[in-house]
Amino acid sequence: MENQNFAEAGMLIRKPVSEVFEAFVNPEVTTNFWFTKSSGKLEEGEEITWTWEMYGLDVPVRVSDVVNNEKIEIEWGNYDDMTRVVFTLKKISENETFVNVVNDLFKGNTDDMKKQIRDSTGGFNLVMAGCKAWLEHGINLNLIKDRFPMGK
Template sequence: MTTENNFAKAEMLIRKPVSEVFQAFVNPEITSKFWFTKGSGLLEPGKTTEWTWEMYGFSLSVFTKVLEENKKIVIEWGNTGEETIVEWIFTSLSENETFVSITNSGLKGDIDKIIEEVRNSTEGFTLVLAGAKAYLEHQIQLNLVLDRFPKGLA
């Protein structure tokens, strides 16, 4: 399979200033309201951060490759040999509107594995963006990531 299709993408308009939306993905105290349950620190270029989803007993090391204030975040994450790149692009459309695009690229494996990863990543980042939108615009915690795998079905 060619690598040009080895990516997942999710996008969403969030009706908040770009600085607020950007910080929601850099600062784990905010991100934990809609995605993971805790992070070891702010994202910083060239540094590794630990993100934890306590409800699933799962943690992941995240290496921040690029951090351009209010514009772009690029991280590398994943198991050894299966790392992928996640890129957030923040586009300010007006004083109170930010368009967020998330792309997870570098997915590896045979065609079935890549299709599964594209589907799972697209679904996951769509839930993250919807949760971020609800939290930032309305201060509502929808628990979308928590409820994705309810106990008894996971």
């Protein structure tokens, strides 16, 4: 039986693949639509920390694999419960990129995993929509900040 324990989100972003790739590896761009601070860029073999100041949340991120303009693979979460996230970028045309993100390797009992998958699916859909709004229109929709306006 195929593993169905993963979250997935995808979005067409009407920008060149190099610009979309940079939006995910460079925190100077990513902080406009996802986390509020980062200890560094996503570079293969590095461990960094992403911060969501509005939630008082710091998350360790291990960068497993980076293929320029094609793929970013990380592990993130609590050290005992890290999950894998793989961003795949596909150039559709000179000014169109499809981004697919898969989050897997969830741990816990069935109910715990269902909650994690549900939360991750919703969260990554917001990240994709926020990235699209920022890159295509220069608008920060505050999607992540407004997901839990009273804190998590």
